[in-house]
Amino acid sequence: MKNKIYIFFITIISMIFCGCKQNIKIHSKSYYAINSLSYTDVIFKSSRDTVLASTFSGRIVERIKGHNKENILININDEIYSLVYDQKKHRIYASTLNSGILVIDANKKMVIDSLNIEGTWISNIFLSKDGELLAGSTANQKNCIWDLNNNTSFKLPDSLSHYSIAGIDNSGNIIINAKEKFIFWNVWENSTEKENIRNGKLKSIDKSGNMLVFHDKNFQYYKANKDSVSFKRHHQDWPYYWKEKDTLIRIPFQLTLTAGILTEKYIYTAGVDRSIRKWNKQNGQLNEEIIKHRATISAIDLSFDQSQIVSVDLKGGILFHDVNKKSKDE
Template sequence: MQAKTPNAADLLSGHPNAVYGVAWSQNGRLIGSASLDNTVKLWDATSGKQLARLPGHGDGVSAVAFSPDGKTVFSSSLDRSIKIWNIASRSLVTTVAAHSNFVWSLACSSDGKSVVSGGYDNTLNVWTPDGSRKQSVGVGGQPILAVAMAHPRAGGWFVAGSKNSNAYVIDPDATKPRLTLAGHNGAIEGTAVSGDGKTIYTAGQDKTIRSWDSRTGKVNRVIDGHASYVQSLAISDNGRLLASGALSGRIRLWDTTTGRLLRVLSGHTNTVYSLAFSPDAQRLVSGSFDRTLKVWQTSTGQRVTRNPSRLLQARVISSAERARPTSKIVQNSRPRAIELGTE
């Protein structure tokens, strides 16, 4: 059941510090990453090519989110701000003074009309996409470590996971939670909402994942399996797969219908802080404190890499060409494409 990951070059590589946030654009073309190196990076989701490096935050970047039209990316930071970036021009649109302490979590609604952020100032703030604040909700008197939003056709509400071991369900334009989800023993580090809005998933320091009825707040299922804190959660757009990342560096894939463990993904050497599925649910991207981003095939659990055999072939050809006469080196000096594969 556990997928083996031999040593090979990761598809995405380039952050010199921990990766705290990842996101996959709704058109499937881009992956965004947020790092303690104070930058956001944008990647071609197919080739792994780095398309943009977005500096500007004054401290580590904690989370990243795409607008549904793929034109904008939002980032939150320990510098207490949210930045809004234009993807086409790779430029900063505006900086929002978002919270009075670290901004730790961020999500954008699937209709692009709302952005929600959670901070260490114990508040959850809701914004319009241009950075104008719509409302502020104080929940639980503790830092908000994770946020997720229901689809607008399911009500457009959001769920916030708190350091105080509770999660809170807040309706649009509300000033206080509609439901308090109590049951975890320890901080809630991950939240997710099913596409139909019927189920909420939470995970945290008690090493469990819980599914809840979003209408009643009752627990549907408690999922055990991790041997260490669960730090991140993601659900596929089709609602069939749930991914959880742990302090140990391991990722688990679950069947949401049965709660059955499908496979374990091993490859990270430290905490997995963030996860995101591709829109077709065929791939999963993970970001870790080990400074790496990894992309996985969900059907096999194999890690998507730059094919090591092709890299070797490219080196051999390059060496052979250096041994040829100069005129032939010039004639054959066009760059060679390096193919991508899975392991």
């Protein structure tokens, strides 16, 4: 048995180095051709237990904890990459391949408006906490910022226009990824609020301004009050589920991280290895491994009350997890 597992391990590693590993590109049409069930994004619709998820095949569905079936909200003849939800107005903003940003009335289940982005797409859109600003960067590196209340838009200063939008903080500042630093730009004052010297892909920012930043297979956690790296971690191994043998094999190999979220006390990271890791914010200790997905995890969201996370994958899998549930390592 040990010899068989060893041979299997070598085969998997060989496949990786031969270029046969999973690879996520949100703006690739190929996933739609492979699996129309692939979830591209997920967002909470209520305080907890109810979410909205999108697919490459154009569905926006409602998923409820404990229910195995989707409730189809709307079906669009376009690929959907990213969702945000305005809970007060019950509006969904969906970033698509060909139709720009669609504005959907969640109650009436219909498209009520669209925001044009001139023949390209945005893979990730961001909505301010007050629902006034919507922002993102297009595939051809054009930045878009909409004032949703006044049906107008903002332009970044020329000095920032060639950088990409990485998010919106709790104060409504647009976060700009300027290579070696993140710049927080106030659209209303047309001024820079602050700069943080750091590099990587911003995945989450909490209400205190702490940041989760990805570097391919690694992540870094930055504390705002120290303005420095608190710790750097990666998934120590690849917990591969061997279906034929109903066995979990630990492969000492790190794969790319794809999704992450910050809660009040914890950091959640997920990736191509199909696992979610729960880390302690204070010391970087690994508290829990959640190995229930059977495909690359494409998105994670945190409930409005911060008591629950939800994750989705590229085979249509979904998982709800209670944040405050104690793990065996706590």
